[in-house]
Amino acid sequence: MIIRICQKIFCMPFSLLPNYDITPFTTFGVPTYAEYAFPIASETDLHTLVSHAHDMPPEWFILGGGSNILFSRPIRGLTLLVDIRGIEHLHEDTREVVLRVGAGESWDPFVSYCVTNGYGGVENLSLIYGSVGATPIQNIGAYGTEVSEVIEYVETVDLQTGEDVTFSREDCRFGYRTSIFKSPAYRRYFITHVVYRLSKNPQVNTSYRSLQTALATKDISSPTIADVRRTVIELRQSKLPDPAQVGNAGSFFQNVHVSQAFFAELQKTFPDIPSFSITRDIIKVPAAWLIEYCGWKGYREGDAGVWPYQPLVMVNYGKAGGQDILDLSERVRTSVWNTFGLWLEREVTVY
Numbered sequence: 001m002i003i004r005i006c007q008k009i010f011c012m013p014f015s016l017l018p019n020y021d022i023t024p025f026t027t028f029g030v031p032t033y034a035e036y037a038f039p040i041a042s043e044t045d046l047h048t049l050v051s052h053a054h055d056m057p058p059e060w061f062i063l064g065g066g067s068n069i070l071f072s073r074p075i076r077g078l079t080l081l082v083d084i085r086g087i088e089h090l091h092e093d094t095r096e097v098v099l100r101v102g103a104g105e106s107w108d109p110f111v112s113y114c115v116t117n118g119y120g121g122v123e124n125l126s127l128i129y130g131s132v133g134a135t136p137i138q139n140i141g142a143y144g145t146e147v148s149e150v151i152e153y154v155e156t157v158d159l160q161t162g163e164d165v166t167f168s169r170e171d172c173r174f175g176y177r178t179s180i181f182k183s184p185a186y187r188r189y190f191i192t193h194v195v196y197r198l199s200k201n202p203q204v205n206t207s208y209r210s211l212q213t214a215l216a217t218k219d220i221s222s223p224t225i226a227d228v229r230r231t232v233i234e235l236r237q238s239k240l241p242d243p244a245q246v247g248n249a250g251s252f253f254q255n256v257h258v259s260q261a262f263f264a265e266l267q268k269t270f271p272d273i274p275s276f277s278i279t280r281d282i283i284k285v286p287a288a289w290l291i292e293y294c295g296w297k298g299y300r301e302g303d304a305g306v307w308p309y310q311p312l313v314m315v316n317y318g319k320a321g322g323q324d325i326l327d328l329s330e331r332v333r334t335s336v337w338n339t340f341g342l343w344l345e346r347e348v349t350v351y
């Protein structure tokens, strides 16, 4: 089978990279190989690839910055490495700017570019890892802001047909850490560019309590977007491990949303359980608190662990395999289920 695929690949106008080590392209840092890899630098690369699909391995996987994925086994088939670059100004006036950004640009340097140029809207999302192309997928969010607030539309190539398809903000069906691109039927769309509408007269969003407190501690009463970016970075660095030092993918689980009635029942047994109102009937329960209550904060088994300063984060202290981290995370969520009857959904994609 492998010999047959290699022969076919040999006949194609480009070559795939066999047995490719993608460990450095992931923030968990667990050793992982792709059966074949191919960097995508433009839509044309995708069109060419799709037109040769009959000669390709049948399974395709898209890898951005690898900061929201845990690999528990080698990646079969073809891994597409997102490498489409560039920031293009589509429109600019005195009030706003519309930027079309290549999916392979790194997110945080893009945020830095915006803040330096006075474009507001993404400063609360500072120091989130990964690529621009992945930002709509789970509608990245932090410190009271979600990226869907500034996304105008998303450009994709359908990997089944080779067609260019644009998704408006409404088409994306954004929700809490989710969008249409998370559903299995839409994984065939390779996001090539994201278009953002940013304000040149930004209203900073300091509604998030810990951000407000940190700004107040620094005596900043009228923060600029640069103040917000700096403070968010400081807050994140105090809580989250730097993937260059300790492998991780940020929050491993999502916060839990429950009905008011269910929450009232929980409160009878757990009077200290924290909560935040989302709507009149929907309550958010912080997953970090649930995990800590079950005694996992700082727990370590070999090189797999639960981060001592933020128990939502599963970590690789060095030589943990993907399966070790996955096994530990399953025990964490089973114990939360057994204690509270709440099932933690993963934020990280497990492959």
Ligand SMILES: Cc1cc2nc3c(=O)[nH]c(=O)nc-3n(C[C@H](O)[C@H](O)[C@H](O)COP(=O)(O)OP(=O)(O)OC[C@H]3O[C@@H](n4cnc5c(N)ncnc54)[C@H](O)[C@@H]3O)c2cc1C
Pocket (backbone or CB within 6 Å): 027, 061, 062, 063, 064, 065, 066, 067, 068, 069, 082, 103, 127, 128, 129, 130, 131, 132, 133, 134, 135, 137, 138, 139, 140, 141, 142, 189, 190, 191, 192, 240, 241, 242, 243, 248, 249, 250, 251, 349
């Ligand atoms: C320390 C740390 C802190 C973090 N904090 C936050 C946070 O505060 N908020 C938050 O929301 N996230 C956070 N994350 C998670 C992560 O950084 C984001 O989800 C990020 O958007 C993932 O981008 P990526 O390029 O690394 O995606 P990857 O991990 O490479 O991919 C994620 C998924 O998207 C798919 N995909 C990637 N690129 C494309 C594309 N161009 N087209 C189609 N599909 C694609 C992949 O197949 C995969 O299923 C954090 C991660 C780390 C390591």
